[in-house]
Amino acid sequence: MSALHIKKGSTRHSAYNLRPTFSDQEERHTLAVLVENEPGVLARVIGLFSGRGYNIESLTVAEVDHTGHMSRITVVTTGTPQVIEQIKAQLGRIVSVHEVHDLTVEGDSVERELAIFKVVGDGDKRVEALRLADIFRANVVDSTLNSFIFEITGAPEKIDAFADLMRPLGLTEVARTGVAALLRGS
Amino acid sequence: MTREMTGAKMVVEALKEQGVDTIFGYPGGAVLPIYDEIFLQNDIRHILVRHEQGAVHAAEGYARSTGKPGVVLVTSGPGATNAVTGLTDALLDSIPLVVLTGQVPTFMIGSDAFQEADTVGITRPCTKHNWLVKDTDKLSATLHEGFHVATSGRPGPVLIDIPKDVQFATGTYQSAKPTGSRYQPTVKGDMAEITELVAAIETAERPVFYTGGGVINSGPAACQLLRELVDATGIPITSTLMGLGAYPASGDNWLGMLGMHGLYEANLAMHDCDLMINIGARFDDRITGRIDAFSPNSQKAHIDIDPSSINKVIRIDIPIVGDVGHVLEDVLKVWKSRGRKVNREAIAKWQEQVSAWRKVNCLAYAGSEKTIKPQYALQRLEALTKDHDRYITTEVGQHQMWAAQYLNFEDPNRWMTSGGLGTMGYGFPASIGVQMAHPDALVINVAGEASWLMNMQEMGTATQYRLPVKQFILNNERLGMVRQWQELLHGERYSHSWSESLPDFVKLAEAFGAKGIICSDPADLDDAIMEMITHDGPVIFDCLVEKHENCFPMIPSGKAHNEMLMGEADTKGAIQAGGAVLV
Incomplete structure (x- = not known):
């Protein structure tokens, strides 16, 4: 269907799905x-x-x-x-x-994002990072004697939470894909 | 039908197939193969301009006065960058244009080659759509799609960038397919919304039509339907700068133009109405003034083919997405089938109120026997030319607003002006485009001397093609509108707003082989205007007018429709700091 061919009730369009008043809330x-x-x-x-x-x-x-x-x-x-x-x-x-x-x-929609994290450290911090990664179901995709690269998939909030935890444990670099999303159901 | 030919030949074939009779252009290295094909045929006239900006404005004038797309052909690099102002102008005023640019050969793109520019990158935000064609086999289909996109939905400029090797290479020409494009904007309005609008029309006590360039773009049939609806309902109608002529200025319900320099009765009707019916206009800031004080007590309906225009700046109660012609047809059908009802009693009272506002006579000005007042010059121009087959173009500034106030337009497509972008230098090349489309008509460019100088090189074009365009220059030796704002907003410090070292316009005309007329005495004005009209050839008319005249009425920036300045007496302290930051 054409992007400009808009059916009444469609949400893809400015005119027909207005809420009663516009709020100033972002x-x-x-x-x-x-x-x-x-x-x-x-x-x-x-x-x-x-x-x-x-x-x-x-x-x-x-x-x-x-x-x-x-x-x-x-x-x-x-x-x-x-x-x-x-x-x-x-x-x-x-x-x-x-x-x-x-x-x-x-x-309802499903949102997922993939991120990879490099965490550098040794001793207790290294053990703690590995333990937290396990809780978050992050995978280790690369390891040296003093660093890990973790791969994590999930909603953006989960990735944010994981980043917050890794920061004191030696997080040095993050690469995130951005959100991919699909509507639920058929 | 498919045929083998070079890319350059395809361009000419596609233009012919699209019914193009005139193109405006300027040759250069990267379009030589296409110019070679133009040399070898006689069906399409090529008008050689003197600057690429002139080509685009001329094509705009051609398009706006005919309803057909304007076509431009320029070379790569500077040819394309010089076209950018015209493209932006056409985008803001929704003028259908197909602009063809040459490009360096595909294998040199990205190498900073001679006269290379990233044309599609530069013009992406100032075209409706653009294409870089890298394959000759795809060229003809892209050209046809270009015409389709430029003219369907909300019209606008498109650009097709054609590398030189693509012009030389041979490929298969494909004819246009009637339903070949995926791009098919909605033209029929939603019937439920249309019925709601009709119901609102039936009960409204103080309704007003607010129309714009969309009515004219929709075509003569849409203008006819608008006239029928207005006259049958007796609802007052105003229009934006771009929409003048859709409803005749002599019509009983005509309020005149609205907006910053609009008429008192038009702006007050907008402010006090209880039902506003916007047809093909876009609530531009020159129209609305202060948004939170804009027509506070009205229900608002908006008919527009572009969904993004609706609710962009003003909240709409009855949104109708569709082509003005189609929607008005349905509105009339539904209104008639429901018994042609309007609130006659209330509308009669509303008309009385409008008449009272009209009596204020907001266009009155202090006349003079010594100097020509610009308003007087336009009143005389109107009186002496109104019975001609007349087309008016303008430049941008005070003269443009006075032309909109004092000239009357009875029909659509007769008024060409740069509304959205406000491009000084638009009017002269536009008048050339109009005259090409209407060789026997009287085409007048109402200009200011400063604007006119911006594209004065087109005198060469006018004389080369013997185009009898009349350049009616209201010469106040000032950038009049800038001067007016400096007077009102910047403590009368006239920073760089006067025209120093002006040419002798009569000698300038003669230097180009045209006729020059100068007039400074109001008593001589009529004779001088008649001399201009009757001369068979291009004329520069240097009309020396009052130098410090201000344009009224005026809604200062940041003010509401009912806070108009009516004349010099109102201006003291009228604009506060809040308004001064606006343009």
Whole structure:
């Protein structure tokens, strides 16, 4: 379906799903943007956010349909409800955008992020790091005599919590993928 | 139908297939193969401008006066970067353009080659969409898609960047497919919302139509439907700068333009209404003034083809996404089927109120027998040209606002001005584009001397193609609007807002082989204007006007619609620090 072909009741659109009054409270929304995988499409999406002063908390992108040349951009953003509606409408205007889904309002969704952590240390700290990693179900993917690299998957909050615990134990580097998210159910 | 041909030939073939008769351009190294193909045919006229910015504005004038897309052909690097202002102008005013740029060969892209620029990168935020075509086999389909995207939904400029090796290489030409594009914006409005709007129209006591350029973009049929709806309901109508002409200025329900320099009756009607029906306008800041004091007691309906326009700045109660023509057709159908009801008694009272506001005569000004007042010059221009087949373009500034206030437009597509971007230098090249599309019409560019100088090189184009465009320059030797703001906001410190070392415009015209007229006495003005109209060829009319005239009415930045300045007497301390930071 065309990104601009909007059915009544759809949440993919600024006009029809207004709440009675706009609040000034900032909200965090996860948007899934299905785009044509063509050169420059990511620049269009990112340029929209920077050009109009919107926030990007995290952004992931990869081709999800090789035959249809479709990519899925998952972007986590914050803003007042009016700004969130405007972001969705502006994304829908981009010619190479096929669909915009607001996973935060369209129903329950599953959010996952992968991160790898390098923790450097020895003695008790090294043992404690390994013990905590076990509790968080983080895997050791590399080890030297004085360092570990842990791999952890989960909701962003879980990864934040793990990072907080690792910091006093010698956390030196973090690489995170950003959020990937899907709606639950069929 | 598929055929083998070079990329350069495909460009010309695709333009022909899309019904293009005129293109505006400037050659250069990276578009030579396309220029070679243009040389070899006679179906498409190429107008050689003197600067690429002029080409884009000329194409805008052509597009806005015909309803067809304007087409531009320029070279890589500086050719493309010079087009950027015009692209941005067209994006903000929703003008359909197809701009073709040459690019260095694909194997040299990224090497900082001669006249290389990242054209698609530079123009991404100032086009509706753009493409870099790296494969000749994909060129024709991209060209057709470009025309489709530029003209469907909310119109806008598109750019297609074509590397030189793609122009030389041979590929398969594909004809346009009628339903080939995935991009199909919604044109039909939602019937439930339309019915809600009709119900609101039936009971409203103080309704007002607030229309914009979207009505004109939708086409002549949409303007006709608007006229039918307004006249059948008796609801007063105002319009933005971009929408002038959609409803005739001579119509009974016409309030005049609204906004920062809009008419008193239009702005007060907006402020005091109980139902505002926005048709194809976008609540621009020149219209709304202070947002939290904008029409505080009204229910607001908004018809727009672009969903992102709705609820962008003003909260809407009845949103209708769709093409103005389609939606108005349905509104009329539903309204008629429900018995053509309006609250006649209340609207009659509302009309009385409007008449009282009209009596304020907000466009009154102090006349003079010694100097030509700019308002007087435009009143005389209106009187002497209104019966002609007339098209008006403008530059940007005081003269533009006075033209919008004192000239009357009876039909759409007759008024070409830079609204959203406010591009000084727009009007002259635009008048060239209009004259190309309407060779026998009277095309007048109402200009200020400072704006006009920004693209004066196009005199060469006007004389080369014998285009009888009339450059009506209201010369106050000032950047009038800048000067007005400095007077009101910056303690009368006129920092760099006067035009020093102006040319002798009569000699300038003659140097280009055109006619020059100068006039400084109000008593001579009519004769001079007649001389301009009757001369068969381009004319520069140097109209020396009052130097310190201010443009009123004016809603100062940061003020509401009912806080207008009506004249010099109102200006003392009118603008506070809060308003001064706004533009």
